[in-house]
Amino acid sequence: MVGRSARLASLAVLRIGTLNVNGIRAADRRGLRQWLAEHDPDVLTLQEVRAEPDLIPEGVFDGYHLSCDAGSLKGRNGVAVLSKAKPLDVRTSMGAKEFAAEGRWIEVDLPELTVASLYLPKGASPDDAERIEAYHRKMRYLPALARHLTKARRAAAKAGREFLVTGDFNIAHTENDLKNPKTNRRSPGFLAEEREWFSQILGPRTLTDVVRALHPDQAGPYSWWSWRGQAWTNDAGWRIDYQLASRALADAAVTGGTYRDPSYEARISDHAPVVVDYRV
Template sequence: MLRIATTNVNGIRAAQRRGFGDWLDTRGCDVIAVQEVRAQADKLPEDAFGGYHVALETGSIPGRNGVAVLTRTAPAAVRTWSGAALVGGPHANPGDLDQIAATDRVPLARDLRPFITQGRYIEVDLVDAPVTIACLYLPKGGLPAELQRPERMREAPDGGARYERKMGFLAGFERYLTRTRRAALADGREFLLMGDMNIAHTRYDLANWRRNQKHDGFLPEERDWFDRQLSPRTLVDVVRSLHPDEDGPYSWWSWAGQSFTKDVGWRIDYHLATPRLARAAVSAGVDRDFRGVRLSDHSPVVVDYALE
């Protein structure tokens, strides 16, 4: 049995203060994909990743982005878009991390080149199971220019720049995802993409879906893109396959108001697996809080896979 989780910590230092380290120590996960680490190597807290081996891509923007994969044993291979990664063993402190070459094995789509140094993607091959784990933090995006209404926006209108940036990323990642998934299968490995996709795929994936149909994260073109990534022969939404036609389980709630208490959330954190691996999933759920405390505005999505 493999217990695999994905979680956006929204800053590893803040998450540690809320109890993330204790969650790591007690949840019993074998693999954890982490997004929004938001710390350069020298700013990581002591023992940031507990008793796990870590492969980390911080990106070059201080306090932004950053992705990691935590494993019980050191991975067989690590790949990033920048060609470099930081790795460390159990209970590694900032000074214990080593920088390694982490060259990708498939061509990077042109649309992804502006994101190379942003710390949005890392991929590892497990040693103890024939699985490639990919961790993604997809750009949040924004509204197209024609939908922007200053009086309804929290951020200043940008003429659709954030929207265009996200759509460019999606176009490039669609091609890249096909290539890297096929490369894993050619190597005899199943493929599992996890992370914060910043898209609610269907009306079951957010509480107030009617009023959000012109909101970034639930735009028709974003949902169409998600449709194209899934099929019984390519990738399967594992949690939805185990929880069909029901609301949620949500994985993100605003800090504002009573969104969390009333479960007015979004499901934007996913396990997308090749079909054989998806069929091995036996249970899936969301750790809404840990000992009564929210670790982040996201909650870990945990799936048990019946693999030796």
């Protein structure tokens, strides 16, 4: 990724990123504010902030308007949208009362765009008897989210805005979206029912997986690697962080993908930023 002045010299674009920070205070210690200064996104959505706004390190978001829903689960979840432009409206409910207080959804109206940050439940395998409720919770969340995506996309269109949902979906949609698909058939995040749901929310008249459209045949680019073992070194990752855009916005994507940190030690999080430049 290049700096703002260089990219504007060749083509005016809107740079949008998404990142599961796995704790904003830890991410700041690992270099998040330096990454922000270098890559200068116009919008950055965050997941797993894990802090109330007053506990976010001072100065980390200088130059941005912060819209945040920390949720009520102390030390867990939390979503946010950082934007150079001042938000016109902010909403933190997607209509599912069971999940309303968990800090999993925030949507922000900007002058020509409605952008959302999502942290979808991880779930569990239906074979895991001890965690079967986690599986069912995710299965309840998915249809509620699908309904809201339709509602939010249509509302944005009626207001003359494009729509973009970003964040950690905790689902690898296709076999190209994780390193070892054959051994993960029964793993949460790659279950057939999760992948089918993902297919159903995509379409030429609904939402486009922007990074996959830019890289149709590539394995990955992955966005999450376990901290454990040699997953990062061997690029044994999962692509579970997405930007799903309404059609006109998706068609305006110039370039995009995962920013992979230069070394294991330099990682900001167990996730990597997914960044797309859109033509404006």
